[in-house]
Amino acid sequence: MSVRIAIIGAGIMGADHARIVSEDLPGANLHVVCDASAARARTVADDFGAADVSTDPLETVRRSDIDAVLIASPDETHAPMSLAAIEAGKPVLCEKPLSQNSGECLKVIEAEVARGRRFVQLGFMRRFDPSYREMKAALADGALGHATMMHNFHRNVEAPANFTGQMAITNSAPHEFDVARFVLDADYTAISVFQPAGVDASKTGAPVFMVLETDKGQLVNVEINNNAAYGYDVRGELVGEKGSIVLNTPVHTRHNGRLMAFERYAPDWRPRFAEAYRLQNKAFLTFVRTGVFPTIASDCWDGYCAALVAEAGVEALRTGRRIGIDRTDMPSLYIRQQGILQ
Numbered sequence: 001m002s003v004r005i006a007i008i009g010a011g012i013m014g015a016d017h018a019r020i021v022s023e024d025l026p027g028a029n030l031h032v033v034c035d036a037s038a039a040r041a042r043t044v045a046d047d048f049g050a051a052d053v054s055t056d057p058l059e060t061v062r063r064s065d066i067d068a069v070l071i072a073s074p075d076e077t078h079a080p081m082s083l084a085a086i087e088a089g090k091p092v093l094c095e096k097p098l099s100q101n102s103g104e105c106l107k108v109i110e111a112e113v114a115r116g117r118r119f120v121q122l123g124f125m126r127r128f129d130p131s132y133r134e135m136k137a138a139l140a141d142g143a144l145g146h147a148t149m150m151h152n153f154h155r156n157v158e159a160p161a162n163f164t165g166q167m168a169i170t171n172s173a174p175h176e177f178d179v180a181r182f183v184l185d186a187d188y189t190a191i192s193v194f195q196p197a198g199v200d201a202s203k204t205g206a207p208v209f210m211v212l213e214t215d216k217g218q219l220v221n222v223e224i225n226n227n228a229a230y231g232y233d234v235r236g237e238l239v240g241e242k243g244s245i246v247l248n249t250p251v252h253t254r255h256n257g258r259l260m261a262f263e264r265y266a267p268d269w270r271p272r273f274a275e276a277y278r279l280q281n282k283a284f285l286t287f288v289r290t291g292v293f294p295t296i297a298s299d300c301w302d303g304y305c306a307a308l309v310a311e312a313g314v315e316a317l318r319t320g321r322r323i324g325i326d327r328t329d330m331p332s333l334y335i336r337q338q339g340i341l342q
């Protein structure tokens with residue numbers, strides 16, 4: 001039986017998930033596309049062959065002909081929609097962040113704990129990206145020795161129209177917060193945030209530079225530059241005592257001309273992480289079918305950890321101080337095996 005999926009939110013990511021479900025996910029059936037705009041829902045449904053459309057997300061989540069929910073609506077709706085899906089007993093693939101508020105993440109955690117199982121797979125898709133996976137594998141097999149630092153750069157062409165100043169930290173940077181924590185198998189203890197002198201800090205997309213400390217004594221730096229202009233560019237390097245490993249962006253061609261050689265940048269994250277999204281959604285389908293949570297995927301606890309760091313980051317930027325990060329105790333539901341690599 002194919003798995004009937006409803007997509008909540010038909011914006012840039014909702015449409016991309018609709019494409020993946022309809023073209024790249026054998027065994028899944030794009031059943032309903034729901035969006036506040038009926039016209040946008042209809043366009044995406046028609047483009048990717050969904051049977052039905054809706055403008056009512058709660059009613060969509062509860063429909064008896066829906067087996068699983070994919071949430072790609074605006075950030076502030078992720079937690080309430082996840083709670084509704086948990087209440088309806090439906091597995092969820094929820095775009096990141098789970099919430100920009102760690103207290104709200106805890107509410108979703110409580111709902112899962114009350115039901116005794118995980119429902120929400122969180123869309124930190126970089127965990128499925130082959131280059132980050134190789135980085136983690138190189139660390140695990142001892143080739144790098146003890147990891148001491150991880151450098152991360154995250155550049156967008158321009159900040160989306162709906163961005164606010166702090167979304168560099170609460171919307172973009174959580175990718176790095178999550179993937180560095182995943183690669184290093186460590187938790188953060190403190191964050192400091194800087195901005196280059198002379199930037200207009202009130203301008204949406206003004207660069208931020210963060211330094212995180214982990215409970216293993218490592219330093220992780222993250223540059224977020226949402227208005228980098230030249231292309232979508234994510235870089236990373238993991239430095240160990242015996243060597244380092246650098247992410248390579250998959251590029252298919254090199255252009256030669258006018259006495260130059262050059263490679264093209266993607267305009268946004270979708271082409272760069274296409275394989276990660278595909279593998280992530282495939283893992284979600286298996287989760288829906290088997291009830292076994294994918295070994296490497298992010299869950300609500302990971303979403304909570306990312307939200308805590310983001311909150312501390314906003315505070316660090318506002319005060320100019322180094323902010324410590326404290327977590328509540330992790331419920332046993334979220335305990336994973338060590339060395340999560342498969």
Ligand code: ISE
Pocket residue numbers: 156171172175269
């Ligand atoms: C966006 O929401 C994403 O998730 C992208 O992956 C990221 O590159 C971008 O900065 C975010 O705004």
